[in-house]
Amino acid sequence: MSDDNPPEGFLRIDFDRDRPATFNTHIGRLYCKRGPKGTRDEFVMGFRVHPHMCNPAGGLHGGMMMTVSDLVGTMGGGTLVGVAKFLPTVSMTFDFVAPAQRGDWVEGRAEVVRQTRSLLFTEISLTVGETRILRASQIAKIPSGEGQTFGKARLDRGVEVAAKGSAT
Numbered sequence: 001m002s003d004d005n006p007p008e009g010f011l012r013i014d015f016d017r018d019r020p021a022t023f024n025t026h027i028g029r030l031y032c033k034r035g036p037k038g039t040r041d042e043f044v045m046g047f048r049v050h051p052h053m054c055n056p057a058g059g060l061h062g063g064m065m066m067t068v069s070d071l072v073g074t075m076g077g078g079t080l081v082g083v084a085k086f087l088p089t090v091s092m093t094f095d096f097v098a099p100a101q102r103g104d105w106v107e108g109r110a111e112v113v114r115q116t117r118s119l120l121f122t123e124i125s126l127t128v129g130e131t132r133i134l135r136a137s138q139i140a141k142i143p144s145g146e147g148q149t150f151g152k153a154r155l156d157r158g159v160e161v162a163a164k165g166s167a168t
Contacts, residue, residue: 004048007105009033013045027067028053032075043076045108049100060100065134069094069124072108073138077122080112087120087140095135104128118142 006012010031015024024030028050035041045068047053055061074087100106106126113121120142126134 004029004031006031006046006048007033009035010044010046024071027064030068030071034079040109040111043072043079043110045072045076047106049102049104049106051102054102058102060104060106060133062094062096065096065100065126066092066094066136068106068108069126069134069136070138072110072126073122073124073136074140076108076110076124077112077120077138077140080110081115081120083120083142085143087142089138090119090141091139093137096133097135098128098131098133100126100128100133106133113137115142118144 010033013024013030013032015030016022028047031046033041033044033046035044047068049060053060053064070089070092073092074089078084078087106128108124108126110122110124113123115121118141120140122138122140124134124136124138125132126136
């Protein structure tokens with residue numbers, strides 16, 4: 001599982017810094033890329049499909065697609081509207097459009113449909129290249145007050161820092 005080869009600009013998400021592993025760590029390594037504000041690449045989550053993520057037919061398991069789209073909707077949607085809190089999912093619907101196979105690089109993007117004082121409505125797409133493999137709709141709760149932040153999830157900049165250090 002060490003050969004993800006993410007495209008340029010993607011950094012691994014470290015969900016469990018300095019604490020025991022949670023569910024997000026067990027599904028496999030996830031990556032994030034941040035692009036210019038207001039573009040479709042403002043927040044992109046990605047991952048390489050590995051055998052443990054596949055169903056018996058060899059395709060990416062629907063449960064993995066649903067898990068990643070949930071994270072894209074809450075983390076990506078929250079990023080798009082400037083909410084840095086943990087957003088619990090209230091409701092989601094999924095349409096499985098096409099398969100992904102072992103070795104594919106999958107990317108997820110969220111589009112904000114509407115934001116109210118207490119709810120965030122997003123549309124999520126997972127793609128392999130230009131092919132959409134999943135479409136989802138999500139409603140997430142925006143906590144009132146301070147709210148819990150998204151755990152200790154941070155982008156692992158170790159690779160980025162190491163690359164800069166070797167260039168000098």
